[in-house]
Amino acid sequence: MSSSVLLQTRDLSCTRNDRLLFEHLDIGLEAGQMLVVEGPNGCGKTSLLRILTGLRLADGGEVLWRGEPIDRLAGDYFEQVNYVGHHDGVKHELSCLENLRLARAMGVPSQLDLDDVLDRVNLYAYGETEAGSLSAGQKRRLALARLIATDAMLWILDEPFTSLDKASMAMFSVMFEQHLQQRGVIVMTSHHDISLPTQALQRLQMGMTS
């Protein structure tokens, strides 16, 4: 493998409740590339993403970041990763700004001012609002705002467009594109058709293993 590959899996397999979800999965992603994982419900997309983040252990094979297994890198890997899963990970009792400040404290803060971050996701007016009183789509935008509030190379996104309107989807597509231009890496699942530059795009079609 060439050294430019950042995220790589080797012979990855995963079972859930004695059911094989996938096996012999090899992925290789270079800087500036994006992987879209597609497939029907229950085919193991979320499990794959969680294995890539290190939240879940693979039943076989390994995940490598710059050629090193992620379980050995631990904290050094986690500061490179930004994960937005099914749950927004937004504290309802805290305001939007407090939520973002917390996210920054836990990762590596980016250069952007927090007001600018909120502005980028169209939540500028809601800085002091309690996150619990936001709508589902706004909470999702706040969760995705974490991506630019911190400096992580690898974005792992599980259905990032859930409950977003068309304008927001376009907005985040632009944001993803910028991240790829800055040599970032994105892995995401999505049921939505997204307009993204194809040269950097890889698709992984997952299906029920029969």
Next chain:
Amino acid sequence: MFLLRRDLLLALRNRAEYAMPLLFFVLVITMFPLALGASPELLARIAPGIIWVAALLAAMLSLDSIFRSDFDDGSLEQILLSAHPVAVLVLAKVCAHWLVTGLPLLLVAPLLAEMLGMPVAAQATLLLTIFIGTPILSLIGAIGVALTVGLRKGGIILSLLVLPLYVPVLIFAASATENAATGFDPSAQIYMLLAFLFLATSLSPWATAAALRMSVS
């Protein structure tokens, strides 16, 4: 430390929820004089035991809140994926938990001890045992919560898991207070409690972090 501040802030905004264990503590203890009748000597003799058992139960009640809401809204995943060591973050969360649940017990305990007619000499020792003992309860409890947070009905399993582990704390704390009440030196038991505290502080965060990883995956 930001996590400590966050949890305190959350507790402040959910005041009512965190006041429950304290109210429970006070109520359980006031039940005893009512049930046992007016016999001051008896009450004074069993006071340390009553206060400590009530403290254990109050701690049990509040344990689930350490990780439950974080687990439900996905914040726990973010904590586990943080660039900082998870054990340190866990320690911060347990500190916050103790500050909002253990410390209030310490503040109302003198009143309750007085109500049960405990000798003044024993009250200082009682407070000391609560001061040393309740952090141990939070630390041990955190392991239990971390193990059960992924289960839908973890509550009962949690008490079965954690209460036996609380027994040593209960024994030494109650016996220290009793020694003080009868005029003996309680320092042996206090040292034992301190040893438990140091042991729990050094081991519990790691065990909790490992258990959280298991629960989340």
